[in-house]
Amino acid sequence: MLAKTPPMGWNSWNTFARDVNEEIVLGAVDALVEKGYKDAGYEYIVIDDCWSLKERDNEGKLVADPEKFPHGMKYVADYVHSKGLKFGMYSCAGIRTCADYPGSFGHEYTDAKTFAEWGVDFLKYDYCNFPEFADTKNAYLTMSMALKASGREILFSACNWGVEEPWKWMRSVGVHMYRSTGDIFDNYKSFTDIIHSQDENFCMSAPGCFNDPDMLIVGMYGKGHVGEGHGYEGCTDTEYESHFVRWCLFSAPLMIGGDIRNMSPFCEKLMQNKALIAINQDEEARPPFKVKANNLDPMRGEIYVKHMSNNRFAIAFFNDYDKDGQMLLFLEAAGIPYHTGVTLDITDALTGEHIGVINQDFFKAEVKTHGCRIFTAELTTR
Numbered sequence: 001m002l003a004k005t006p007p008m009g010w011n012s013w014n015t016f017a018r019d020v021n022e023e024i025v026l027g028a029v030d031a032l033v034e035k036g037y038k039d040a041g042y043e044y045i046v047i048d049d050c051w052s053l054k055e056r057d058n059e060g061k062l063v064a065d066p067e068k069f070p071h072g073m074k075y076v077a078d079y080v081h082s083k084g085l086k087f088g089m090y091s092c093a094g095i096r097t098c099a100d101y102p103g104s105f106g107h108e109y110t111d112a113k114t115f116a117e118w119g120v121d122f123l124k125y126d127y128c129n130f131p132e133f134a135d136t137k138n139a140y141l142t143m144s145m146a147l148k149a150s151g152r153e154i155l156f157s158a159c160n161w162g163v164e165e166p167w168k169w170m171r172s173v174g175v176h177m178y179r180s181t182g183d184i185f186d187n188y189k190s191f192t193d194i195i196h197s198q199d200e201n202f203c204m205s206a207p208g209c210f211n212d213p214d215m216l217i218v219g220m221y222g223k224g225h226v227g228e229g230h231g232y233e234g235c236t237d238t239e240y241e242s243h244f245v246r247w248c249l250f251s252a253p254l255m256i257g258g259d260i261r262n263m264s265p266f267c268e269k270l271m272q273n274k275a276l277i278a279i280n281q282d283e284e285a286r287p288p289f290k291v292k293a294n295n296l297d298p299m300r301g302e303i304y305v306k307h308m309s310n311n312r313f314a315i316a317f318f319n320d321y322d323k324d325g326q327m328l329l330f331l332e333a334a335g336i337p338y339h340t341g342v343t344l345d346i347t348d349a350l351t352g353e354h355i356g357v358i359n360q361d362f363f364k365a366e367v368k369t370h371g372c373r374i375f376t377a378e379l380t381t382r
């Protein structure tokens with residue numbers, strides 16, 4: 001089964017965009033392996049838009065740009081596979097891609113075959129320049145069928161930015177993950193707006209098909225296409241932590257968008273945090289529930305509890321305000337009234353520190369502005 005849990009990997013777009021080439025991609029493959037990402041669970045190396053020539057060849061096939069990819073795509077795929085990783089590529093349901101390269105509309109079966117011949121394991125499928133007369137759902141279904149007929153098992157990653165409410169039908173046309181929003185940028189407002197817009201749709205994520213709120217910006221610090229390329233200065237480490245934790249909590253695919261060859265130690269450690277990845281990869285893939293705010297909680301901020309397998313839980317606090325503060329989770333609001341004697345034994349997921357058994361009717365967390373705290377918990381008695 002593909003995408004049994006949210007897919008994890010690296011994608012070229014957020015940092016490199018049009019400048020993607022073989023050297024960058026092979027460098028990312030090496031970094032994924034040598035810097036510990038592969039061991040942490042990251043698996044797919046994905047080349048986004050701008051990899052092909054501007055026109056198809058005489059047989060109507062897509063051609064890799066020989067200047068950017070001098071050894072062709074099969075060579076890249078073989079290199080990726082030789083490291084025990086999987087290879088992803090990009091095309092578009094429209095006539096041209098977003099960056100104006102040939103799209104797959106009307107060429108779905110030819111292109112799926114080409115990708116299969118090259119050894120592709122993952123296809124991101126965009127939506128730019130989609131003909132007005134055509135049917136969106138049918139276009140994704142057609143490529144889904146073409147991939148299944150290609151003779152190779154290929155994970156289908158749809159990207160139509162939420163058009164026609166993809167959370168309602170992408171699973172039914174065989175897609176494994178689907179972008180539900182417009183593009184992310186390297187900025188706090190961008191990722192919080194994205195996650196808030198999908199709050200109620202993440203419940204549709206389940207093994208086999210996940211809502212994809214876009215690739216990670218962790219560790220970009222404003223460098224690259226979705227940073228300075230669009231006039232954004234990037235985020236602080238505290239904000240990157242809040243971003244990554246949100247993606248883990250909502251069972252989002254974890255596709256790294258930063259330059260993993262030169263990642264900051266803080267962000268490298270964050271994206272390889274075992275406890276966070278275990279929350280993201282939990283086999284039940286349940287959405288977290290938002291705890292009802294209590295009047296005694298001065299912040300009345302965002303507090304979530306996520307049920308996980310084996311009677312374990314994740315508890316997350318997000319501080320969206322412009323100052324540091326205390327946030328209070330009243331256990332009754334998490335379904336655990338004080339008089340029952342039942343309570344939680346908690347561990348800080350970010351630091352690994354065992355906090356212990358909660359002996360009162362609430363749990364208090366100090367949360368930095370734009371930051372978060374996240375804990376794992378098990379039920380116990382006082």
Ligand code: GLA
Nearest residue numbers: 013048049098099126159183
């Ligand atoms: C769209 C997608 C992005 C990226 C670019 C490539 O904007 O949403 O993720 O693939 O196209 O041009």
